[in-house]
Amino acid sequence: MTLQVTRRQFFKLGATGLATSSMAMMGFAPEPAVASVRHFKLTGAKITRSNCTYCSVGCGVLLYSRGDAAINVVDDIYHVEGDPDHPVSRGSLCPKGAGLLDYVKSDSRLRYPQVREAGSNEWKRIGWDEALDRIARHMKDDRDANFEADDDDGNIVNRWTTTGMLAASASTNETAYLTQKVVRSLGMVAFDNQARV
Amino acid sequence: MRGDQINLQNVIARSATQVESPRQRDGGVEKVTKLIDVSRCIGCKACQVACAEWNDLRDEVGECVGEYDNPLDLTPDTWQVMRFNEYEDEQGNLEWLIRKDNCMHCAEPGCLEACPAPGAIVQYANGIVDFNSEHCIGCGYCVSGCPFDVPRISKQDHKAYKCTLCSDRVYHGLEPACVKSCPTGSIMFGTREEMLHLAEERSDFLHRRGFENAGVYNPEGVDGTHVIYVLQHADKPEIYSGLPADPRISPLVDAWKGVTKPLASVAIGLAALTGFFHYVTAGPKEHGEEDEAAVREDDAREREREERP
Numbered sequence: 001m002t003l004q005v006t007r008r009q010f011f012k013l014g015a016t017g018l019a020t021s022s023m024a025m026m027g028f029a030p031e032p033a034v035a036s037v038r039h040f041k042l043t044g045a046k047i048t049r050s051n052c053t054y055c056s057v058g059c060g061v062l063l064y065s066r067g068d069a070a071i072n073v074v075d076d077i078y079h080v081e082g083d084p085d086h087p088v089s090r091g092s093l094c095p096k097g098a099g100l101l102d103y104v105k106s107d108s109r110l111r112y113p114q115v116r117e118a119g120s121n122e123w124k125r126i127g128w129d130e131a132l133d134r135i136a137r138h139m140k141d142d143r144d145a146n147f148e149a150d151d152d153d154g155n156i157v158n159r160w161t162t163t164g165m166l167a168a169s170a171s172t173n174e175t176a177y178l179t180q181k182v183v184r185s186l187g188m189v190a191f192d193n194q195a196r197v
Numbered sequence: 198m199r200g201d202q203i204n205l206q207n208v209i210a211r212s213a214t215q216v217e218s219p220r221q222r223d224g225g226v227e228k229v230t231k232l233i234d235v236s237r238c239i240g241c242k243a244c245q246v247a248c249a250e251w252n253d254l255r256d257e258v259g260e261c262v263g264e265y266d267n268p269l270d271l272t273p274d275t276w277q278v279m280r281f282n283e284y285e286d287e288q289g290n291l292e293w294l295i296r297k298d299n300c301m302h303c304a305e306p307g308c309l310e311a312c313p314a315p316g317a318i319v320q321y322a323n324g325i326v327d328f329n330s331e332h333c334i335g336c337g338y339c340v341s342g343c344p345f346d347v348p349r350i351s352k353q354d355h356k357a358y359k360c361t362l363c364s365d366r367v368y369h370g371l372e373p374a375c376v377k378s379c380p381t382g383s384i385m386f387g388t389r390e391e392m393l394h395l396a397e398e399r400s401d402f403l404h405r406r407g408f409e410n411a412g413v414y415n416p417e418g419v420d421g422t423h424v425i426y427v428l429q430h431a432d433k434p435e436i437y438s439g440l441p442a443d444p445r446i447s448p449l450v451d452a453w454k455g456v457t458k459p460l461a462s463v464a465i466g467l468a469a470l471t472g473f474f475h476y477v478t479a480g481p482k483e484h485g486e487e488d489e490a491a492v493r494e495d496d497a498r499e500r501e502r503e504e505r506p
Contacts, residue, residue: 004499007492018469018472022466022469037327037364037365037368038361038364038365039365040365040366040368040369041365042369079250079251080250081247081250081251081374081377081378082377082378084377089380091377092243092377092378092379092380092382093243093247093378093380094241094243094380095241095242095243095245095246097243097378098243098244098246098247098250098378099246099249099250101250102250
């Protein structure tokens, strides 16, 4: 259908248009709002103290998560930044630490124990109990077979050189002390952490 | 109205509007400043990562082109980049000059001057220059108005983006994300006074260490900036990947805003007034009886056509 505009209506429309644009020009237009600060995204977040896991410096980090741990909520970390009260880093972080959020959320992150059987090229998910049992079994078998109490000259050495352990670098003193005790008391010699890898 | 969740009451300048902003409560607001000490920067890019993390920006993963600069330039998703320059000094020594490039938050912002959209660019009493994307029309005038070539227009939503100096964090009493992350103390944050003082101290230190031309970069041409640099070679800012020696707002911005725009407004107003007075003096346009009859015939034909099933 064609638009029916009479001559009179056409003039009215034109006059209205002219009036409104003139008023806008003379400063009668509604003023736009002035504020543009983004909503502060940490308001109400739950803060959890933690350590960056990357290297042996062990910078302190604050994990900000949504949800207050109420029964119906699954908490979700959505921001990570340095912990200003941590004596090592005092709130600063390196680029790896500053990007921790994306490691927390990474698709390729290891979430459960996996095993690759001898001869297989596939990783299979297993339970924690099974994993720990198997590790203990392997360690015991290997230590029984290869532990050396004396060297060729008859010196007592009490060493187990065929198995090594990779532990965490970003541990507290207490954790590091206990890990050291466990590993060395078994006679294990090769002992390292990811900070040197 | 859209975009007015927070009424700051301390906006000191707005783009494209002559109406005054509420300023009664600016009295106690201290100006803030970010100090970037180029001599202490190791180019680790923690600031760049912290910026992306805080602002929820995830730029596309690019290609390595054989340079440390990554990404190569600012984008709507990357509000700061580290620019690496290998500079050979007069003695033939190689100096690796690394500059954190982001919005300088000028005291006289060229972007704000150039912007034609009312309220799309604002300047707060604490000195931060912020973009209000709600009002941005994506014209790109801020890009040409900026003496530092900082704003970028998004291809996705056709709006301009740049560093906000974490206006949300600063408003809530925190320092910007980049400042907090810096592991060498190369980026510092505080009141303008404190930072200018600290910058002088650092440049004095560099003098003592043999950098004769060390100094503070706080360009006068834009009335100072709220992001200042300490440079080892303040006499040659261009060697820091093209930091302008004397940044000024382009004269084209003045020509457009200062001369062309009022002239055009006057022309439009005159045209309207002419029309009005012509109507008053000459009266409406007269039509002969023949014309009126033709129109009536047309109308009758039209009605007939519509009444037909």
